[in-house]
Amino acid sequence: MYGSGPNLVDTVTGQWLAVRSSRRASTTPGPGKRPSPRKLWYRWATHSHLKSVIKTAKNIQQKLYNVLNYFTHRITNVVTEGINSKIQTIKKAAYGFRSFENFKTAIFFHCGGLQLYPVTHAKPG
Numbered sequence: 001m002y003g004s005g006p007n008l009v010d011t012v013t014g015q016w017l018a019v020r021s022s023r024r025a026s027t028t029p030g031p032g033k034r035p036s037p038r039k040l041w042y043r044w045a046t047h048s049h050l051k052s053v054i055k056t057a058k059n060i061q062q063k064l065y066n067v068l069n070y071f072t073h074r075i076t077n078v079v080t081e082g083i084n085s086k087i088q089t090i091k092k093a094a095y096g097f098r099s100f101e102n103f104k105t106a107i108f109f110h111c112g113g114l115q116l117y118p119v120t121h122a123k124p125g
Contacts, residue, residue, distance in 0.1 A: 086111050 035043075045057035070076065090106050097103040 083111055 042057055042061055045053050048054065087107055090110055091103070094103070094106060097106070
């Protein structure tokens with residue numbers, strides 16, 4: 001039946017232990033040549049026989065450098081992703097251009113911040 005059985009209890013208990021041990025690992029100092037708490041937690045999590053905990057630990061380990069890099073430099077690629085999204089939208093809306101030059105012109109037109117209205121010499125008022 002849904003929600004019953006020893007596997008669910010073991011999984012929930014194991015996940016709770018994983019969270020508790022990760023909190024402890026992030027606050028416990030590692031003296032001398034002892035492995036860092038993060039490495040100890042990673043080893044424990046990957047040997048826990050809980051698929052979701054193993055998957056999460058590997059995901060954290062894989063992305064950790066990028067996350068720490070963000071906190072060091074405070075730089076993201078959000079602007080690049082936004083421009084790429086605009087270009088993909090232009091590409092889909094046009095459904096193919098006759099030439100690459102027309103496609104390039106459309107990208108500059110939409111992403112270049114061009115002033116479409118002529119500059120007037122006199123200010124109203």
